[in-house]
Amino acid sequence: MDKTILITGASRGIGAACALLAARRGYTVCVNYRDNDAAANAVVQVIEAAGGHAFAVAADVAEEDDVARLFAAVDARCGRLDALVNNAGILARQSRVEHMDAARINRILATNVTGSFLCAREAVRRMSTKHGGNGGAIVNLSSRAAVLGSANEYVDYAASKAAVDALTIGLSKEVAQEGIRVNGVRPGLIDTDMHASGGEPGRIQRLQSSVPMARGGTAEEVAAAVLWLLSDEASYATGTFIDVSGGR
Ligand code: NAP
Numbered sequence: 035m036d037k038t039i040l041i042t043g044a045s046r047g048i049g050a051a052c053a054l055l056a057a058r059r060g061y062t063v064c065v066n067y068r069d070n071d072a073a074a075n076a077v078v079q080v081i082e083a084a085g086g087h088a089f090a091v092a093a094d095v096a097e098e099d100d101v102a103r104l105f106a107a108v109d110a111r112c113g114r115l116d117a118l119v120n121n122a123g124i125l126a127r128q129s130r131v132e133h134m135d136a137a138r139i140n141r142i143l144a145t146n147v148t149g150s151f152l153c154a155r156e157a158v159r160r161m162s163t164k165h166g167g168n169g170g171a172i173v174n175l176s177s178r179a180a181v182l183g184s185a186n187e188y189v190d191y192a193a194s195k196a197a198v199d200a201l202t203i204g205l206s207k208e209v210a211q212e213g214i215r216v217n218g219v220r221p222g223l224i225d226t227d228m229h230a231s232g233g234e235p236g237r238i239q240r241l242q243s244s245v246p247m248a249r250g251g252t253a254e255e256v257a258a259a260v261l262w263l264l265s266d267e268a269s270y271a272t273g274t275f276i277d278v279s280g281g282r
Contacts, residue, residue, distance in 0.1 A: 036062040036087060038112040039264070040104070042095050042153055043067065043122030045074035047226030048175065048260075051253035052119050053077050055261050057086035061117065064108050065090040068122070095122045095149030105156040117264045118157040120150040120174045120198070125191040127233040139190045146194035147201070150174055154205055154216075162212040169213020171264045174202045175256075176220045178279045188232060195220075199275070206273030215272040217263040222279025223250040246281030 039056045043049040045067035053063045054077070063081060065088055067074040074090040081088040089111060093104035108115055124145045126138050154172060161170035179188075180195035199218055206216035223245060229237040238250035259276045262268055 035112075035114070036060060037116040038062045038064065038108060038114050039117040039119065040064040040108055040115060040153075040157070041066060041119040041121055042149070044119075045070050045077060045090075047228060048221065048224060048253045048256045049119070049121040050077050051257035052121060052260050053088065054080060055254070055257045056117075056264075057081040057084065057088055059261060059265075062087040062089075062112055064088070064104075064111070066093055066095070066104055066122065068092065068094050094145075095153055096144035098152055101149070101152040101156060104153075105160070109160075114168070115157060115160045116168075116170045118153060118170070118172045119260055119264075120153050120172065122149055123175060123177075123194075123228075125188045125228065125232050127231075128187045130186055131189050134190055142188075142190045142194050143197070146191070147197045150198055150201055154201065158205075158209055158212075158214060161214050162209060164212045167213070171268075172205070172214065172216045173260045173263050174198050174216070174218045175260075176202070176218045176275065178220050178222045178277060178282055180220060182282075202275070203273050210272055215263075215268070217268070217271055217273070218275040219256060219259050219263065220275055220277045220279065221251065221256045222277070222282040224253060224256055224278075225250045226253055244282070245279070249280060251278060251280055 039061040044053040044065040078088040093100035161167040176198045177195040179192035184192035202218040
């Protein structure tokens with residue numbers, strides 16, 4: 035039976051690129067998304083047209099009941115879970131901290147931090163040898179923002195990604211003797227729709243001259259790092275990070 039991977043936020047951008055590459059590597063892929071049915075179904079169709087296996091499940095990772103339903107759908111469909119990519123993430127319009135209200139900050143934290151925790155919890159319950167599982171691997175999508183801070187843009191988002199890094203380090207140690215590796219990828223400026231949701235679709239063009247490699251990156255370049263960390267080639271890597279940021 036194929037290995038099974040669950041990728042949150044896989045209808046677009048980096049998550050979709052991870053889904054396509056994972057399918058090529060032989061995984062059956064659960065394509066999670068929140069709103070965009072058409073985009074998620076399109077990812078499934080591309081995978082199936084190439085002879086792979088995938089299915090889409092709508093669920094908001096910030097909602098505990100949705101997360102339970104998402105993992106139950108994987109159980110029912112596949113009966114196993116080998117890999118989780120905590121990729122679903124959001125940011126809000128560019129703003130200085132002095133203009134942020136609690137509703138905005140909590141919305142970012144609920145998806146990026148609580149969502150990653152809830153999905154990691156469900157994955158550990160299934161993968162841990164302590165719970166009768168066969169082990170597995172988790173990759174959390176952080177950001178170079180966790181280190182750089184995103185001043186004048188979205189410090190709340192950067193803080194949420196720093197929390198994701200702490201989750202990666204702490205959880206990796208908790209489950210290191212239970213067959214589960216937990217690692218992070220910190221992308222830099224990647225060409226996806228996310229920048230438009232921050233209010234600046236052309237953000238990469240504005241900032242690319244400040245990147246040592248003088249360009250933005252692609253979702254496929256990030257997916258390659260994610261799939262390597264999930265693979266057996268990374269069998270001694272846990273609690274660590276790959277920055278995919280052109281040197282930024
Ligand atoms: P994106 O193009 O905006 O896509 C976001 C994806 O997440 C969509 O599939 C969306 O589904 C899904 N999603 C959003 N909220 C969700 C929720 N609550 N529950 C389930 N799914 C949800 O984003 P991206 O640029 O590919 O970013 C992917 C990850 O990489 C994020 O964690 C982001 O922070 C990180 N990252 C991105 C960059 C970059 O430059 N793009 C840089 C560093 C880190 P729907 O469309 O159905 O809502």
